[in-house]
Structures are given as structure tokens and as C-alpha cells.
Amino acid sequence: MLQHYLLALKTTVLKYWLGEKSDIQPMSITLPETSLRIFLAERPSGHITSSTFASERIPLPTPSEGEVLVRVDYVSLDPAMRFWLDDVPSYIPPVQIGETMRAGGLATVVKGGKLYKEGDLITGFVGWSEYAVVQECMIRKITPTEGIKELDYLGPLGATGLTAYFGLLHVAQLKAGETLVVSAAAGAVGSVVCQIGKLKGARVIGLAGSEDKCAWLRKEIGVDHALNYKDKDFAKEFVDKVGYLDVFFDNVGGDILDLALTRLNQKARITVCGAISVQHVEEPKGPTNYAQLIIQRARMEGFVVFDFYQQFDEAVAEMSQWMREGSLKRKFHIEEGLEKCPEYLPLLYSGGNTGKLLVKVSKDCEF
Ligand SMILES: NC(=O)c1ccc[n+]([C@@H]2O[C@H](COP(=O)([O-])OP(=O)(O)OC[C@H]3O[C@@H](n4cnc5c(N)ncnc54)[C@H](OP(=O)(O)O)[C@@H]3O)[C@@H](O)[C@H]2O)c1
Structure with missing residues (x-):
């Protein structure tokens, strides 16, 4: 390969x-x-x-x-x-x-x-x-x-931004008006995903591990909601704020993925970008709620950014334009x-x- x-x-x-x-x-x-x-x-x-x-x-x-x-x-x-x-x-x-x-x-x-x-x-x-x-x-x-x-x-113009761009627009095929949930949203890939999501007209909910990161996502990145997955009421907040989702851009896997699987709209797409929460676990457990993919006719798809190398120029051109306009922050x-x-x-x-x-x-x- x-x-x-x-x-x-x-x-x-x-x-x-x-x-x-x-x-x-x-x-x-x-x-x-x-x-x-x-x-x-x-x-x-x-x-x-x-x-x-x-x-x-x-x-x-x-x-x-x-x-x-x-x-x-x-x-x-x-x-x-x-x-x-x-x-x-x-x-x-x-x-x-x-x-x-x-x-x-x-x-x-x-x-x-x-x-x-x-x-x-x-x-x-x-x-x-x-x-x-x-x-x-x-x-x-x-x-x-x-x-x-x-x-x-x-x-944004390196592997990080390209991962966000192709994972969201090509793998998940996000459409205007859809609900997008992003894990590790205050990270390098996640913060670009959130912004592209807003630029493309989605309702965006970012998940992050601290109140400071959530505040940054709301104020600077412009997400509709930011939820701290370490809060004790996180699962309830997730249900309240997300409702049901069309795209879950997942950077972390584990329990957060399992929760997202219970809130899928029909034909939802889960982009498996990363699994950082299970990266150090010798025997990670699989998602237990995966049968929801059947019920909701949903799909879950992994990808590697290099798969899209022939289209890198197209992404760099569009993201450079967003940066010049001030609509993509880094x-x-x-x-x-x-x-x-x-x-x-x-x-x-x-x-x-x-x-x-x-x-x-x-x-x-x-x-
Ligand atoms: N498929 C591809 O081609 C491709 C390419 C590049 C990157 N990736 C993947 O994209 C993901 C993000 O990469 P990045 O470079 O942008 O890193 P990043 O998001 O800037 O940094 C990683 C973040 O993950 C969160 N995290 C760490 N452990 C966690 C856990 N146990 N549960 C939940 N969140 C946890 C942390 O944020 P919190 O403080 O919010 O927990 C941390 O800041 C990674 O999984 C990476 O492997 C995939």
C-alpha cells in the first residue's frame, strides 16, 4: 500500500x-x-x-x-x-x-x-x-x-485539514441542513471538521474533554452546541442537544461511539476517522450498539487521508479560499x-x- x-x-x-x-x-x-x-x-x-x-x-x-x-x-x-x-x-x-x-x-x-x-x-x-x-x-x-x-x-493545508475535508465531504457526504456531531472537536482535525460543517450549512455539535475547550468551540469555532464528554450528565445532554444525528465524525471510538450509535437518523453516516480512546488498550471492546446500523439503514466507514491524494489540490484550493475570507480559523x-x-x-x-x-x-x- x-x-x-x-x-x-x-x-x-x-x-x-x-x-x-x-x-x-x-x-x-x-x-x-x-x-x-x-x-x-x-x-x-x-x-x-x-x-x-x-x-x-x-x-x-x-x-x-x-x-x-x-x-x-x-x-x-x-x-x-x-x-x-x-x-x-x-x-x-x-x-x-x-x-x-x-x-x-x-x-x-x-x-x-x-x-x-x-x-x-x-x-x-x-x-x-x-x-x-x-x-x-x-x-x-x-x-x-x-x-x-x-x-x-x-x-488546514496539511494532512490534518485534508483529513477533515475528505472525511466529511467525501466519506460522510455531509449535506446542508443535516445534524453533524464531531468527537475530539477541539483538536486539529475536529476543529476543522466543525468549521467545514458550519460552512456547508449543517447544525454542528462538538464534543470535547474540558469546559475551556467547549467554550472555545462555541465562541471561536461557532458550533451550535459543545458538550463536555467528562460531565456526569453527558449522555443526557447528548440526547437533549443532538436529538438524532445524520453524520457522526468520530475521532475517538469507545463509549462515545457507542452512545452516538443509539441516536442515528435513517441513512446516517459514521465516519471512522480515528479511535484515540482505544489506541492504548490491548484488547479494545467493539461497539455494542452496532445493530442500530441495520435498523437505521446507516453506514459506518473508515478511511485514510492518503486515499484521496489525487484530489488534494482541489481541497487545498477551497480551504485556502476559506482562510483568505476568514471563514476557516486555525x-x-x-x-x-x-x-x-x-x-x-x-x-x-x-x-x-x-x-x-x-x-x-x-x-x-x-x-
Ligand atoms: N484517518 C485518517 O487518515 C486520519 C488522519 C489524521 C488523523 N486521524 C485521526 O484523527 C483523530 C484526531 O487527530 P488530531 O491530529 O486532530 O488530534 P487532536 O484531536 O488534535 O488531539 C487528540 C485529542 O483527542 C482527544 N482524546 C484523547 N484521548 C481521548 C479519549 N480517551 N476519549 C476522548 N477523547 C480523547 C483529546 O481531546 P479532549 O481533551 O477533547 O479529550 C485530544 O486533544 C485521531 O484519532 C487521529 O488518529 C485520522
Whole structure:
């Protein structure tokens, strides 16, 4: 499956990206002799612990033909990273013991190749490292335009926003006037889903784990209702405020999914985007109320954002327009220091983030 995506990147996507002309002048950067990297030391069972990752300084790597050396500016922290640590078949190979932890990010080319030159800002899998050698066919150059910032390519215009866009509009096929419920609504994907839902004319109810997050969803994101799933009256509130739903965009699974299954309209759609509540559970239980899918002629469908790579441009164009108009807000939760990535990653599982969780790696990066 990964080969399929890689081939697609080489053939379809690359052609487009290479068409872009840079207005960034070649830069001169003094390179260090070594680079810090953080690698998988042992596979966790359950939660990530202090012995899951280890770090080391290595000589600055040298790019070969078809590769460039990049300075990593920011890395994205994503719930899927926990899945990548398990040695089980998935949509992407597991990270191997000793391998630098895989992470998407933004980086600056410091030793160019055939396709990218020094100073180009790129996005791709750069990993938890200060400097990285990456294949030119696996990265994408970004050129922010009016109203768009560099970090947006790790937020609404990156995997996060694309997941929200395709999960809601293509998998769930949300229609105006429908009732949309979103779990982990104050997170990176969820907050974009809520806003697209409002833009498309739905009634939107967001679920989150604190009163502060619910207040932010009501005031800033503009949902019709925000419910704290940790409240003791949550199930009753859910019934009162939701009534019956047409689309449940699910990021968490578990008990919340089970509750949503009891409140389906006929022909409802459940988009299974993530299952963060059961990610650390060795033997998660399945949804007990799934028979409601039969009674309500409803469907429940999982997806991986890469399935839609051929339509990424369409989504980026529409979301960029919403951002320029001010109708799509973005919130970043930014931490600093590569060496602390193993401590920051669990924020996603404890609810310590609001919006897109990023780590600034390079002190020399100016944004
Ligand atoms: N299918 C795809 O292609 C794809 C792509 C990207 C992401 N995803 C999935 O999308 C989901 C959201 O990802 P994200 O990057 O936007 O992360 P995020 O929502 O920014 O962060 C995760 C949030 O999940 C909530 N959470 C954690 N443990 C929970 C639990 N036990 N019960 C309920 N909520 C819990 C927390 O918010 P609270 O404080 O509100 O609990 C936390 O802030 C994840 O499940 C991820 O795996 C899927």
C-alpha cells in the first residue's frame, strides 16, 4: 500500500509541485558537524514511557543522488504515531527499533539536489531529527501565498485539514441542513471538521474533554452546541442537544461511539476517522450498539487521508479560499525542543492540546 502512495507521489504529485517557481533566494547556512536524532528504543505496550525513545548525536548525514539535506524547522505530532510503534500490518510500515521516529514536518533545504535548491521550504516525512536526508521524490515544496502562512501546511493545508475535508465531504457526504456531531472537536482535525460543517450549512455539535475547550468551540469555532464528554450528565445532554444525528465524525471510538450509535437518523453516516480512546488498550471492546446500523439503514466507514491524494489540490484550493475570507480559523499548539518530543506526544492522549500540536525544532527558523 505504501509503495502505491510513493509511486503516486513520484508520478502525479511531483509533476505539479515542480511546476512551482521559488521566489526564495539561495541561502547560505553554516552547517553543524553533527545532528541530534530521536529513535525508537523499545516498543511500548500501552502508553509511551520514558524508555520508548532514545536520542543520539550523529555526524551530519550526506545526501546521495536524488536526495537533499534539510534543516528540520517544525515537526507535527499526530495520534497515529502511537500506531506506528506497533509491529503490526497497517497502511504504513511500523517504525523499526533503532529507526529515527517518523514525523511529518516543515524543513529548509540546506544542501540542494536536482529538483530542490538551498533555501527551498519543503514539507514531508522528515522525522524527529535536527537535520535529515530526504528523497526529492518524497517531499513537496511550499510557497505560501497571500493570507496563508508556512505553518498552515502542517494544519488546514496539511494532512490534518485534508483529513477533515475528505472525511466529511467525501466519506460522510455531509449535506446542508443535516445534524453533524464531531468527537475530539477541539483538536486539529475536529476543529476543522466543525468549521467545514458550519460552512456547508449543517447544525454542528462538538464534543470535547474540558469546559475551556467547549467554550472555545462555541465562541471561536461557532458550533451550535459543545458538550463536555467528562460531565456526569453527558449522555443526557447528548440526547437533549443532538436529538438524532445524520453524520457522526468520530475521532475517538469507545463509549462515545457507542452512545452516538443509539441516536442515528435513517441513512446516517459514521465516519471512522480515528479511535484515540482505544489506541492504548490491548484488547479494545467493539461497539455494542452496532445493530442500530441495520435498523437505521446507516453506514459506518473508515478511511485514510492518503486515499484521496489525487484530489488534494482541489481541497487545498477551497480551504485556502476559506482562510483568505476568514471563514476557516486555525489554532496551533506549539512546543519547542526536539529532545522533548517524547514528552509532548502524550499530550494528544491526555487532551493537553487544543488545535494542531507542533514542535519547533530549529532555533534558526524565522517563523
Ligand atoms: N484517518 C485518517 O487518515 C486520519 C488522519 C489524521 C488523523 N486521524 C485521526 O484523527 C483523530 C484526531 O487527530 P488530531 O491530529 O486532530 O488530534 P487532536 O484531536 O488534535 O488531539 C487528540 C485529542 O483527542 C482527544 N482524546 C484523547 N484521548 C481521548 C479519549 N480517551 N476519549 C476522548 N477523547 C480523547 C483529546 O481531546 P479532549 O481533551 O477533547 O479529550 C485530544 O486533544 C485521531 O484519532 C487521529 O488518529 C485520522
